[in-house]
Each structure stands twice: as structure tokens, then as C-alpha cells.
Amino acid sequence: MYVLVAGGAGYIGSHISKMLTKRGYSVIVLDNLSHGYKEAVKYGEFIEGDISDKVLVDSIFKKYSISAVMHFCAFIEVGESVVDPEKYYINNVSNTITLIEMMRKNNVNNFIFSSTAATYGNPVKIPIEEDDLKQPINPYGMSKLMIENVLDDYDKAYGFKSIRFRYFNASGADPECEIGERHQPETHLIPLILQAASGSRDSIKIYGTDYPTDDKTAVRDYVHVNDLADAHIRGLEYLLKTGTTNYFNLGSGTGYSVKEVIDMVKKCTGKEFKVIETERRAGDPPFLVAQSEKAKEILGWGVTYSLEDIVKTAWNWHLSQSK
Numbered sequence: 218m219y220v221l222v223a224g225g226a227g228y229i230g231s232h233i234s235k236m237l238t239k240r241g242y243s244v245i246v247l248d249n250l251s252h253g254y255k256e257a258v259k260y261g262e263f264i265e266g267d268i269s270d271k272v273l274v275d276s277i278f279k280k281y282s283i284s285a286v287m288h289f290c291a292f293i294e295v296g297e298s299v300v301d302p303e304k305y306y307i308n309n310v311s312n313t314i315t316l317i318e319m320m321r322k323n324n325v326n327n328f329i330f331s332s333t334a335a336t337y338g339n340p341v342k343i344p345i346e347e348d349d350l351k352q353p354i355n356p357y358g359m360s361k362l363m364i365e366n367v368l369d370d371y372d373k374a375y376g377f378k379s380i381r382f383r384y385f386n387a388s389g390a391d392p393e394c395e396i397g398e399r400h401q402p403e404t405h406l407i408p409l410i411l412q413a414a415s416g417s418r419d420s421i422k423i424y425g426t427d428y429p430t431d432d433k434t435a436v437r438d439y440v441h442v443n444d445l446a447d448a449h450i451r452g453l454e455y456l457l458k459t460g461t462t463n464y465f466n467l468g469s470g471t472g473y474s475v476k477e478v479i480d481m482v483k484k485c486t487g488k489e490f491k492v493i494e495t496e497r498r499a500g501d502p503p504f505l506v507a508q509s510e511k512a513k514e515i516l517g518w519g520v521t522y523s524l525e526d527i528v529k530t531a532w533n534w535h536l537s538q539s540k
């Protein structure tokens with residue numbers, strides 16, 4: 218069975234392509250390489266191009282008998298989305314709608330969408346449940362929520378079926394070290410700390426040491442990229458079996474503070490490095506922790522990687538890249 222992985226040259230899409238292939242699916246990767254890497258496409262057939270290219274996307278659906286699309290393409294930098302929202306609304310919203318338009322034209326009605334914890338904004342309670350209030354506080358989160366709303370409307374009007382996964386902090390790398398996290402610029406905490414541990418960065422900054430948390434630094438929910446991959450395949454199988462639109466949080470349910478993550482990196486790498494405490498960044502909530510019971514009950518999903526596993530796999534990948 219063919220699955221089109223849009224954005225499969227990126228961090229999460231490349232790990233999911235690997236797991237899909239290992240579980241017997243045929244993968245077609247479509248990626249414009251704006252933030253992805255051709256060498257990350259180790260599994261599946263690679264087509265370089267943009268999801269907004271209607272002629273290309275139409276030709277892919279005509280050539281392959283694609284059963285479902287997993288959609289990872291997006292711009293993902295929250296700060297940039299605040300200063301240049303147009304870039305985010307065009308790629309994350311308009312281009313996504315074009316991709317769906319081409320799917321519908323070719324009667325491909327199964328769509329798996331990468332949404333985010335950023336749709337909740339400042340959460341009304343912790344842990345966050347799927348039906349909690351969603352009030353994004355930046356255009357990135359808003360762009361994802363807009364597509365979630367589009368998907369609800371398309372299901373009602375056209376019977377277009379989707380699964381939306383709201384990831385918390387995706388992290389870690391392929392345990393076989395073939396692929397890993399490589400964002401440019403890097404804004405995610407664990408790879409930044411690993412850069413400090415390996416000496417490719419002078420220090421790591423902690424933004425905010427006055428949060429109402431145990432050690433006063435912000436708490437996040439880290440989920441291994443292979444656990445995300447497993448959820449996507451469970452979601453795909455659920456969608457194909459039930460033909461039901463649904464949405465799920467994907468997190469571990471356990472929060473770790475910035476200081477705890479730094480300590481874990483020190484423990485796993487045996488390295489000491491400079492830590493600088495600085496002011497909070499605007500719009501960073503104190504706690505973001507998922508309630509993922511719904512994914513457990515409906516998809517039978519749960520996390521299998523601990524924070525230590527996440528850091529160790531990410532460190533192995535980091536070391537392999539600096540050789």
C-alpha cells in the first residue's frame with residue numbers, strides 16, 4: 218500500500234518513512250528540501266517538489282495508487298511566525314489546502330496531519346486534554362488550528378477523513394543512528410544542549426528562572442520521534458479500518474524542566490558545559506504537558522522511550538554528525 222509522506226525529508230517525516238517501510242508500506246516522499254535533506258530520505262522513493270505545485274502533485278496521485286497522505290510540510294519556527302506571519306499562513310495553511318484539493322480531485326480521502334501543542338496557547342489546565350480551549354498565541358499555532366478547523370468542515374461537507382496529531386516536544390533520534398534531528402536554524406532544546414555538550418556552542422541559555430515550577434524553569438513534555446512514528450501508523454490503520462476522523466495529543470504525560478533536561482544531558486554525555494540563566498521569552502507558558510489517554514484508549518498507543526533514551530539516541534546521532 219502506498220503512503221505519500223509530504224515533508225518526508227524533514228526530521229519527523231524521515232523517521233516515519235523508515236517505520237512505514239519496515240512495517241511493509243510503500244513510501245513516496247515529496248519534499249521541496251527548503252528545510253529537509255535529501256540524504257534523510259533513506260526509505261521510499263523521493264520526489265523533489267512543492268506541495269503547492271498542483272501539476273506535480275496531481276501527477277503523483279495519477280502515477281501511484283496512494284491510499285493515504287501523511288503531511289509534515291510546514292514552517293515551524295514560532296518566533297519567525299510572529300515577525301513574518303504571511304510566510305506561515307501561505308505554507309502551512311494555503312499550501313496545505315492545495316495538497317488536500319489535489320487529494321480530493323484524485324479521490325484520496327485519508328489524511329494524517331501534524332498538528333501541535335501550540336494550538337492550545339496558554340493551557341487552561343495541566344495535563345492538557347484534547348477538548349481543552351484552543352487559543353494559539355502565535356501565527357504558527359494558529360496556522361495549525363486553522364487546518365484542524367478546515368479538516369472538520371471538509372469531513373462534514375465532503376466526507377474527507379483525517380487524523381490530527383498534536384505533538385508535544387518531538388525529540389530523540391533513530392536508535393540505529395541512520396537519521397536524526399537536523400533543523401536549520403536549530404531552536405529545539407535538546408539538540409541545543411547537545412551542541413553545548415559537544416563544544417560546538419559556547420553555552421546553553423535557560424530562558425526564565427522565575428516560573429511557578431519546582432525548580433523555577435519551564436516544564437515540557439518530550440516524546441521520542443519513534444513513538445510519534447508508531448502513533449502515525451496506528452492512526453493510519455485506525456483511519457483505514459474505521460473511516461473516522463479523529464484527533465489526539467501525543468505526549469508522554471510527564472513533564473521535565475529545562476534544568477532537569479540539562480542534568481540528563483550531563484549524565485548521559487559525561488560532559489560539563491556553561492549554563493546561562495536569562496530572562497523569560499515572551500509567550501513561553503510555564504507548563505506544557507499532555508494528557509494522552511485518548512491515544513492510549515483508541516489507538517492502543519503509549520510511549521516506550523524515556524527521557525534518558527531520548528537524550529542518548531539524540532547524542533549518538535549528534536556524535537555521528539560531527540565525525
Ligand SMILES: NC(=O)c1ccc[n+]([C@@H]2O[C@H](COP(=O)([O-])OP(=O)(O)OC[C@H]3O[C@@H](n4cnc5c(N)ncnc54)[C@H](O)[C@@H]3O)[C@@H](O)[C@H]2O)c1
Pocket residue numbers: 223224225226227228229230247248249250251252253254266267268269288289290291292293308312331332333334383384385386387388399400
Ligand atoms: N519538531 C517538533 O517538535 C514538532 C512539534 C509539533 C508539531 N510539529 C510539526 O511536525 C511537522 C514536521 O516537523 P519537523 O520537526 O519534522 O520539521 P522539518 O522542518 O524537519 O520538516 C518539514 C519538512 O517539510 C518540507 N517542506 C516544508 N514546506 C514544504 C512545501 N511547501 N512543499 C514541500 N515540502 C515542504 C521541508 O523541506 C522539511 O523537510 C511540522 O508540520 C511541524 O509543524 C513538529
